[in-house]
Amino acid sequence: MQDIHDIRPPVQVGMDPFFLKVALIALALMLLVCVALLVYRYLRRKKSGPGTNLLMLPMPLPPLETALSELGCLDDLMVTHPRYYYFRLTEIIKRFIGKAFKIKALEMNTQELTSALREVGLDRGLFADTREFLLCADMIKYAGQVPSSPMMKGHLAFVRTFVTRVGEKNEETTVEEKDV
Structure with missing residues (x-):
């Protein structure tokens, strides 16, 4: 083989x-x-x-400056959409009240907000004017009442004075708290 x-x-x-x-x-x-x-x-x-990877955002404005700048943007709405004007005006004042007094004002109706403002210790005259403004704004927003131009300007002036008076008072109290 x-x-x-x-x-x-x-x-x-x-x-x-x-x-x-x-x-x-x-x-x-x-x-x-x-x-x-x-x-x-x-x-x-x-x-x-x-x-280092974080986006650097500017510091938010204080409530007083924010509210005053938002109030300055309402002039066009006063003429074109009065009802929407009152929605925005009450939103601005409620947001300011919420930040100034640390309450959830945007989520409250007028009755709840007035009782909360009473507990916060707002001046009697300012409290009465605020309650009157909120009730009048509710009538315009929800009952269809048509506001006059002087009434709208007066309400805008009231909100401005409310914001400045309460804002200055809050700034004074924060300065006093920092000094203590």
């Missing part, structure tokens, strides 16, 4: 070990590059500090 010889050498079955080694080396290099990139980003973030 020695006269029988293979014509060709046997064919290898399976993966070539050379290609397997190359694939493992490439995978190890990619993993090493990913780890290096993550370490670089971590060190870079740590070096720059925690607050």
Whole structure:
């Protein structure tokens, strides 16, 4: 039986070990590059500090300045949409009252707001005028009463004086609290 010889050498079955080694080396290099990139980003973030990526916003205006600037924008509404004008006017005064006295005035109706203002200790004259304004504004907003132009200007003037008087009073109390 020695006269029988293979014509060709046997064919290898399976993966070539050379290609397997190359694939493992490439995978190890990619993993090493990913780890290096993550370490670089971590060190870079740590070096720059925690607050450097934050957007720097300006400080919000005090309630007095915010209310007065919003009141200045109501002139067009007085002529074109009187009912919407009163919605905005009461929103401005309620937002100011909420910030000045730290109550949830925007969520309150007129009765709840007047009782809250009574508990806060507002001046009697200012309290009565505020209650009268809120009741008149409710009649215009919800009952369909049509306001006259002098009435609207008077209400705007009242809200301005209310905001300035209460705002100045609150600033004085905050200054006194800081001094103590």
